[in-house]
Every structure is written in C-alpha cells, then in structure tokens.
Amino acid sequence: MVKRLRFSILLLAIMGLALPFSAKASFNGKLAVEIDGLKNKQGQVCVSIFASSQGFPNNRDRVLQKQCIKITDTPLLVNFENLKAGNYAVAVIHDQNNDSTLNRNGLGMPIEGFGFSRNPEVRTSAPKFGEAAFLVAGPNTNIQIQLKYF
Template identity: 30%
Template sequence: MIRKLMGAAVAMVTLATPAVADGLNVTVDGIRNAKGNIVILVFDDARAFDNLDLWSAIDYAQIPSRKGSVRHEFSNLNAGPYAVLLFHDENKDEDLNMTATHLLEGIGATGAPNPQDEPDFHAASVWPGDVRVRIHYDQ
C-alpha cells in the first residue's frame, strides 16, 4: 500500500512539473523568395525589445532564405520568456530596408500574426519550445 501511494505521488509530481524544453525553435513562415538571409533576434529583456535595441538581443542568427519556411534552433535558450523579432534581409546589407512609407523587406515578430501588429514584450513573449512567426511584406 505504501509503495502504491509513493508511486502515485511520484507520478503526480512528474505530471505537475513542466517539461524542460530543448531550446527555442523558431520556424519562419511566409517567406516570399530565396534571396538573402532571414535575420532572427531573440530578446529576454522587455525594455530592449520594446525600444528595438538590437544590440541587446540575447541571441541572434542569420540563416539562408528559402521560399516558404525556414527553421532555426536556439538550443541554448531554455529559460524564457523570450520575444522574437526577425526580418528578411534580401540584399544582405544587414539592415531592414524601407522607404518613408513602405517596408522593402519583410518583417515579423512573435505576437504579431497580422502586418499591422506591433506587440510589446509582454504580448510577444513565448517560452522555449516550438514557435512559429509569420513574416509580412508591404510589397
């Protein structure tokens, strides 16, 4: 009887403990072509994300673009919460190109399913695991 109770208690604790994620795995959807790179910036600081302080990102990746979707694993990011900001650097100048009124390259963020969304860190926060971000283009 005691063994059964102990086994049940261990099972309950195991079920109540969240699984440890294997990093932050970002899938970028909606990429229009294979030109350039997808630049992904990950933030763990609300002020840095909200102020677009790119130099304060906790991690960063540039991956070759591919029409449709690409995926990148940040295996060392296991704590959270995080907010992701990304853009399609089609001309590889490491800058988001735009005119006074239009983006010339695509942009996306966690918490921004629509092109007009501009989430703050709280709205964009995600936890380690699989995350999908839609990239949006003006043209």
C-alpha cells in the first residue's frame, strides 16, 4: 500500500513537471535580428532563417522564413514571428544590386556583404549549421549579426 502511494505521488509529480514543459514547447516566439557593419545603404538586406542543416546557408528551398528589406538605417533591425521552440541559424546578405543573390567573383568569393548568426569566423567556406545555430526558447529572442565583406 505504501509503495503504491509513493508510486502514485511520484507519477503525479512527474506529470506535474511534464505539463509546464510541454505547454512551453507550443509557444510561438519572436526573433529580432540586428544587422550591423553595412558598408553602404545601396540595395537591400536579405535575411533567411533555417531550422536544420539541410540547405544551410544558401538553398532557397530549405528556408523557413525570409525577408528582404530596403536599407534605411544602420544598424538594421529585422523581425520574425511564429517561431516554434528549437534551434535555428540565420544567413544574411547585403544584396547591393537587388537580385536576391549573394554575387561572387570568378574565384567564387562573395563580392557583397554577408553574415551569419553567432558571427562565426569565415575563411574559405560558409559555416556549418552548428556553428551558426542558436536556441529560441522563449517568447522573445534577440541576436546581432556583423556583416563581413571580402
């Protein structure tokens, strides 16, 4: 009888702890992306959110949400809504000629500005998803991205 009572109390405690976590997992969060380091105000900035490594950072078919915004101020603030709790990575380009593509020279080097969440060091190739990934775990998440130019 005592064992059964202890088990029932333990089960209720576990269920009580599990309910708040499952309720939190169903929220829709907001993400504010502050973009700094723009070389000029020509063109637009395109911000893409990825929810997995598949396609990161440049496969348009794998983008969860994307916004291209005319540059009005620096730093530039771009807001996203309705993000479920989880890991995401952001890729940004300074699209100076408004073609929604990161233009490159003959050697494949970007000739427009770019950046990634968590500002990983970029040398010869784009970072992996894990190097740029961050956690959305609450109603409001703020990140800062510093653009780079070669």
